[in-house]
Amino acid sequence: MINLDSILYVLSSILFIIGIKRLSHPKTARSGNFIASLGMLIAIITTLVSNSTVNLELIAIGIIIGSVIGAFFAIRVEMTQMPQMVAIFNGFGGIASALIAAAEFLNPSEPLLSFSLATISLSVFVGTLTFTGSFIAFGKLQGFISGQPIVFFGQQFLNAIIGISILGLSIYIVLDPEQINIFYLIIAASAIIGIGLTIPIGGADMPVVISLLNSYSGIAASSTGFVLNNNALIISGALVGASGLILTNIMCKGMNRSLANVIFGAVGLEQTTDSGSETKQINIKSYSTEEAAMIFDAAEKIIVVPGYGLAVAQAQHAVREVAEFLAKNGKTVLYAIHPVAGRMPGHMNVLLAEANIPYDQLKDLDEVNNEFEDCDVALVLGANDVVNPAARHDSSSPIYGMPILDVDKSRTVIINKRTMNTGFAGVQNELFGYDNSIMVFGDAKEMLQKLLKDLKEL
Amino acid sequence: MDINIFTVFILAVFVGVEIITKVPPTLHTPLMSGSNAISGIAIVGAIISTKVGGELGTWLGFVAVILATVNVVGGFMVTDRMLKMFKKK
Numbered sequence: 317m318i319n320l321d322s323i324l325y326v327l328s329s330i331l332f333i334i335g336i337k338r339l340s341h342p343k344t345a346r347s348g349n350f351i352a353s354l355g356m357l358i359a360i361i362t363t364l365v366s367n368s369t370v371n372l373e374l375i376a377i378g379i380i381i382g383s384v385i386g387a388f389f390a391i392r393v394e395m396t397q398m399p400q401m402v403a404i405f406n407g408f409g410g411i412a413s414a415l416i417a418a419a420e421f422l423n424p425s426e427p428l429l430s431f432s433l434a435t436i437s438l439s440v441f442v443g444t445l446t447f448t449g450s451f452i453a454f455g456k457l458q459g460f461i462s463g464q465p466i467v468f469f470g471q472q473f474l475n476a477i478i479g480i481s482i483l484g485l486s487i488y489i490v491l492d493p494e495q496i497n498i499f500y501l502i503i504a505a506s507a508i509i510g511i512g513l514t515i516p517i518g519g520a521d522m523p524v525v526i527s528l529l530n531s532y533s534g535i536a537a538s539s540t541g542f543v544l545n546n547n548a549l550i551i552s553g554a555l556v557g558a559s560g561l562i563l564t565n566i567m568c569k570g571m572n573r574s575l576a577n578v579i580f581g582a583v584g585l586e587q588t589t590d591s592g593s594e595t596k597q598i599n600i601k602s603y604s605t606e607e608a609a610m611i612f613d614a615a616e617k618i619i620v621v622p623g624y625g626l627a628v629a630q631a632q633h634a635v636r637e638v639a640e641f642l643a644k645n646g647k648t649v650l651y652a653i654h655p656v657a658g659r660m661p662g663h664m665n666v667l668l669a670e671a672n673i674p675y676d677q678l679k680d681l682d683e684v685n686n687e688f689e690d691c692d693v694a695l696v697l698g699a700n701d702v703v704n705p706a707a708r709h710d711s712s713s714p715i716y717g718m719p720i721l722d723v724d725k726s727r728t729v730i731i732n733k734r735t736m737n738t739g740f741a742g743v744q745n746e747l748f749g750y751d752n753s754i755m756v757f758g759d760a761k762e763m764l765q766k767l768l769k770d771l772k773e774l
Numbered sequence: 775m776d777i778n779i780f781t782v783f784i785l786a787v788f789v790g791v792e793i794i795t796k797v798p799p800t801l802h803t804p805l806m807s808g809s810n811a812i813s814g815i816a817i818v819g820a821i822i823s824t825k826v827g828g829e830l831g832t833w834l835g836f837v838a839v840i841l842a843t844v845n846v847v848g849g850f851m852v853t854d855r856m857l858k859m860f861k862k863k
Contacts, residue, residue, distance in 0.1 A: 343862075390847070401852065402803075408844050409813040555789070666804070
């Protein structure tokens with residue numbers, strides 16, 4: 317049957333698709349976001365107009381409260397905290413879907429068929445799991461919970477038992493929907509498994525986890541769409557689900573890890589020191605910023621490699637000033653961004669864009685790697701594992717096989733670090749001992765400010 | 775059981791994969807926050823669940839309206855805030 321509201325839902329889905337399509341270029345992206353928000357407005361108005369029995373007062377109050385909270389977060393959040401915000405929002409999206417499915421179960425508009433009961437169970441399961449999992453991820457990112465993987469004996473076995481129980485309970489509820497307590501049990505078990513699946517994952521793997529939870533929030537919305545037989549929910553949920561899954565895949569590739577390894581591997585756990593005795597002694601050269609300035613002065617092509625350490629030191633503006641000064645003196649300056657340089661997909665790009673660094677200077681791994689061959693200076697700022705050449709040749713290294721930025725192929729590599737501490741993967745970086753490597757120790761921001769001063773004095 | 779909604783779902787997944795693989799890594803964070811906003815489409819379901827009738831269902835719908843609105847408003851606003859920062863030289 318064709319009626320006006322289903323046409324309008326299709327229109328809003330089309331606007332979402334066009335909106336995402338326009339995200340394929342920074343020039344059109346902003347208008348794309350606007351188009352998508354227009355699609356959302358159409359969907360909301362359509363729903364309000366076509367459902368005469370809804371509680372308009374409650375909806376108005378809910379929308380006002382939600383808008384205030386949402387706007388507050390959107391305006392106040394620091395760009396470094398974007399992963400936390402996305403994590404919370406994934407959680408909200410998940411639990412909203414679960415609540416809707418629960419409402420439909422407890423106060424059905426028409427007698428529930430087996431299919432509806434099955435999709436309600438799915439929606440409640442995925443939605444609740446997304447909610448608790450997202451809050452654990454948030455806690456780890458924010459530092460409320462240790463970034464260390466939390467593991468105990470029999471953990472995977474316990475998770476498996478809970479998972480199978482949820483499946484069993486769901487079948488039970490489909491067969492006998494009168495059992496409200498069984499329904500609550502599904503909610504509780506889903507909440508527990510959301511926590512159980514997220515606590516063993518280390519802080520460094522959070523980019524994968526939030527991408528995955530992003531996907532789950534979409535799947536939850538989609539299954540709620542099945543419950544309500546609503547195409548707008550099904551389509552939008554599918555888009556979000558696909559997006560999260562693609563980003564998850566990109567993050568896994570960036571670390572050369574399988575999704576199973578991220579979820580079950582508990583990587584980041586303090587390793588028993590089996591490599592302690594065989595750690596190779598590396599000889600490093602430590603330079604002052606004055607000496608580094610002279611190297612920059614003689615260089616023509618410079619590639620900056622920012623890592624998360626740069627953002628921690630709040631040095632984005634300082635690096636832009638140095639880069640602008642160098643560019644003004646006729647040098648080519650590029651930025652090489654590794655897929656896992658930040659704390660979520662594309663995070664580093666946003667952090668640099670915030671510091672007014674033009675996006676056309678930001679190059680990703682595939683674009684930039686052959687640029688290092690004729691590069692005079694690669695400036696590595698707060699990055700470690702993503703520039704470790706051991707990933708290319710040392711099969712015993714934990715990061716072996718991970719795609720890296722080939723900074724070592726540059727004539728000179730200048731590495732800024734606070735200390736000689738190892739990176740996330742806990743491995744010493746052999747790059748630091750290379751003949752063409754120079755270390756400049758210190759806080760990234762202070763170092764760059766001193767470097768700029770020295771460059772100007774030359 | 776309606777097979778059409780499965781068709782819609784499967785096709786939407788294909789469209790999603792097709793358009794999202796074209797989003798460059800530079801825009802992956804806005805993509806995530808933007809898709810957060812789009813998953814706020816749950817607001818449609820939330821509104822429907824407040825239908826006058828069931829007590830508990832109405833209140834669950836009310837909470838869902840709040841949470842989904844946070845996603846919609848917060849998601850679109852923060853995405854716009856980020857995209858504004860992307861400038862060409």
